[in-house]
Amino acid sequence: MDQAESVSVLEKKYSRRTFIKGVIATGATASSAGYLFRGSPLLGAATYQTATERLITLNVNGQERRVDVLPHETLAMTLRYKLGLTGTKLGCDRAECGACTVLIDGVSQYGCSMLTHQVRGRSVATIEGLEDADTGELSVVQKAVMEEGGFQCAFCAPGFIMAMTEMIEVNPNPTREEARLALSGNLCRCADYDKILTCAMRAAELARSV
Amino acid sequence: MAERLVGADIAPPDLHAKITGRARYAEDFRAPGMVFAKLLLSPMPHARVRRVDASRALAMEGVIDILRADEVPSRDGPREACLTDTPRYEGEPILAVAAVDEETAAAAIEAIEIDFEPLPFVIDPLESLRPGGPNAYVDGNQFSGQDGWSDFKWTNTDFAKVDAGEMPDPSCPVEWTKGDPESAFAESALVLEETIVHQSLTHHPMEPRSNMAYWEGETLHAFVSTQSSQQTKFALAGALQIDPENINLVSEYCGGGFGSKIAGTTVMQIPALFSRKINRPVMLRITRYEENYVGRARPGFQTWLKMGFLQDGKCNAIDLIIVQESGPYGAGDFNTAGMIADLTYTPQNMRFRGVSMYTNTPPKAAQRGPGGAQIISMMEPILEKAGRELGVDRFEIHRMNAPRGDVQFGPRNATLTSVHAVEALDQGREMFDWDAKLAISGKRNGSKVTGVGIGLSPYTAGSRGRDGMMIIRPDGKLYVHQGIGNLGTHSIADTARPAAELLGYNWKDVEIVWGNSARAYPRSTVQAGSQTTTAHTRANHAAATDALRKIREVAAAALGGSASSYSVDSGRVSGPGGTMTLGRIAERAIAMGGEYSGEVLPDDVHAQTVPAAQILAGEGLMGIARDNYGGEGNIYSWVAGFAMVELDEETGMVELKEYVGVTDCGTVIHPRSLGAQVFGGSIQGMGMAMTQRWVFDPQWGVPFANRFYTARPPGFLDIPADLKWGAVGIPDPQDPVGAKGIGEPPVGAGAAALTSAIADAMGGRCVCRTPLTPDVLLAEIEGRPMYGRLEQHVG
Secondary structure, three states, X not given: XXXXXXXXXXXXXXXXXXXXXXXXXXXXXXXXXXXXXXXXXXXXXXXXXXXXXXXXXXXXXXXXXXXXXXOOOEHHHHHHHHOOOOOOOOOOOOOOOOOOEEEEOOEEEEHHHOEHHHHOOOEEEOHHHXXXXXXXXXXXXXXXXHHHOOOOOOOOHHHHHHHHHHHHHHOOOOOHHHHHHHOOOOOOOOOOHHHHHHHHHHHHHHHHHO | OOXXXXXXXXXXXXXXXXXXXXXXXXXXXXXXXXXXXXXXXXXXXXXXXXXXXXXXXXXXOOEEEEEXXXXXXXXXXXXXXXXXXXXXOOOOEEEEEEEOOHHHHHHHHHOOEEEEEEOOOOOOXXXXXXXXXXXXXXXXXXXXXXXXXXOOOOOHHHXXXXXXOOOOOOOOOEEEEEOOHHHHHHHOOXXXXXXXXXXXXXXXXXXXXXXXXXXXXXXXXXXXXXXXXXXHHHHHHHHHOOOHHHEEEEOOOOOOOXXXXXXXXXXXXXXXXXXXXXXXOEXXXXXXXXXXXXXXXXXXXXXXXXXXXXXXXXXXXXEEEEEEEOOOOOOOXXXXXXXXXXXXXXXXXXXXXXEEEOOOOOOEOOOOOOOHHHHHHHHHHHHHHHHHHHOOOHHHHHHHHOOOOOOOEOXXXXXXXXXOHHHHHHHHHHXXXXXXXXXXXXXXXXXXXXEEEEEXXXXXXXXXOOEEEEEEOOOOOEEEEOOOOXXXXXXXXXXXXXXXXXXXXXXXXXXXXXXXXXXXXXOOXXXXXXXXXXXXXXXXXXXXXXXXXXXXXXXXXXXXXXXHHOEEEOOEEXXXXXXXXXXXXXXXXXXXXXXXXXXXXXXXXXXXXXXXXXXXXXXXEEEEEEOOOOOOOEOEEEEEEEEEEEEXXXXXXXXXXXXXXXXXXXXXXXXXXXXXXXXXXXXXXXXXXXXXXXXXXXXXXXXXXXXXXXXXXXXXXHOOOOOEEEEOOOOOOOOOOOEOOOOOHHHHHHHHHHHHHHHHHOXXXXXXXXXXXXXXXXXXXXXXXXXXXXXXXXX
């Protein structure tokens, strides 16, 4: 089976099952290898060529980016190690913590558990893309977090902020209870949940007033 | 007038970077030619490496080299090396391989042929105490620097009692007695005896301990995930036996530590040594799975407790034995636990016995509220049980036993600088509406039963005698150099506030300098044990006082009049001779030289401060001083936690409905951040008591629960959408600022409020085990207790 085809037919909606199927379909083992990083010449490191390596175009934060991606490479790895977008964090490598949350066509997804090939032709938004590219103005969610002094160690912050960004689109007028549910796919080990929730509520308020 | 900085909600200056993705944590740094290391982790809890054949791995395309245990520093005894050929826990790093990318390095690890000789192991310390039981080390189970290894066992008589579920009377390496416990118990109206098991559990900060390093000539550039900054540089220099001034340690952000990264990490040595060997930058990315093993854990306790009470509810005697599960490299929690039991219940008569036992489980380290959180979460429900049995209101029994200002505790009758535990309880009672809540305790709604409980938790909250250093440059700004770490407590900025306020600065004109040792730091504390707020508000206050004197003297020299007649406000100094900007003052200080510009330093600053001050000398007006404010007694903070839960008797599920945490931590510097510490610590404590469970396979000695989903910290849905916090807000009288730290005490308060509330929902029954997961509670409710015996690590 042609490997490029096999990844292109994968379901668009992320699922753990889809991810594992994707990894298997590419011929890699479904062990931990899928969570690791395979280098590319873009990083300055020499790498050896394999038959499956290929150059693809991704739409990240509104820009077309050409990138050398292995079939079983995760989106979080591509963003962090090939596109220099280190704002997307790796907290668990395996869909447990949400630190790597990005938006794919506006829907929050775990970057560690999506294959980069799955997002070809779709728009990827990361924490680095939230500011206005020309003015540097912060997004309403970022403004809300600044106002409310959200987060402690903030390793989880990029993921939470992406999830909040989706939340205010889907539910512009949430209750605290609803916001709590909307953000429950993200973990904060400092347990700054109360303040994060206050930030989310303020973000929704700011979004409504725009 | 310049703005008030103490007591205001001011977002820390690094927040913008944190929310835009610009903040760089250790794994976010890159260097040209950077390669990746992967670790080979021991598959056995105790073994000896007999043979390694890496030839196939080294022949793989893209593989650069291997780093073995004989190439890294090691010391005899129960001391950890970053790589070892005698692993003492499953997951201990044996060797590292570097390759052009991580996947190749991982494939190379798989291609290494390695032969282990399995050795006897122990995961339950009681088994190691049993006559003839296994030891965690080949040479014994106790170690002293003078006498080396020995074999410490309890007697068959002791174990006959242990096995019968009774309190034994064993000898222990640590023992102290105060008062006359035996006579006191004879006078007690009620004596409760309980056996307690508190679990050991991993820290699991969000950021695993990844790090990167490279060398430029003799200079090591290390990018490290660490709680502390300056002290980590010295720790790394000590481990590698190199000159600290040859290390450029970068630690701008730390994604949480909770005690597991106090002066950095053991694995931070690996990229440093490996990059020196292969002359290329090395990134060691630690995965969550690896973090479970190398990431440190809270020591577990197996405990026998006897607690005596007078008729009115006053605790008059405690007899406490703690066997601590200490991992292969030791920990000190149990000593603190004994002190904290004495402090919190003020029995006047107490015997404490403790033994720290090596085990072949992942290494232990202080975890937020070390020792205190364990003992408080276990003893508070027992205190409430006494209240129930004696007919004393549960709030009152906490209040009457809590210490007052004249308290003396521990074997050497330690004292406190201040204590307002009673005020914290009183304030919490009101905010929580305890009396109304008590009325619905035990109320049923279908299969759900309501329970309410209180947890009062102290912990050390400060130290003294550090140095402060700041400089006013010709741009007029105040640059506060902070050698403490940046792990999310905001103390990196907040400890500069009282100093800036003293100098009349508006916050926009204050720059915090941190995160890179090349930027020069004064002698700082490790960022641990809630020391920082006290230690560095004091040190910075001392340095600002020094700066203020110098500003006045420079102004008087320039404008005339006496120095004392000049005052500072909003970037200007004004007095009888007129007014000048502090930028101009800085220029004059540079021209005057000497102590004004830091060319001459105070005699009493620490040797670690001197080279840093020399970097800055001549660049502005320098404020530099040692904290000589002094003080008597220990600095402790308190949190009183109040929880209401619903226990579902059909499922064993506990839902936290309400929580209030009130703290006594002196002057409040940053209210919003303080609230976040009270809640965050309390919720971590609830995870410790209820959601995280670290289970081991007793046959093979390996943990089953090695990820977030198997040892789950609390998530958004585990806590209510609204929580409340408060602060007593009485300044510590022995301190120029009056602030005490707050990181540690909320953990015990949150955990204990929860364990007390669960006991209440179960009609007053104390399970005396953690964690109280639904299966455990369900089994208890159904009368088939899961935690019958005193086993550690089995659940």
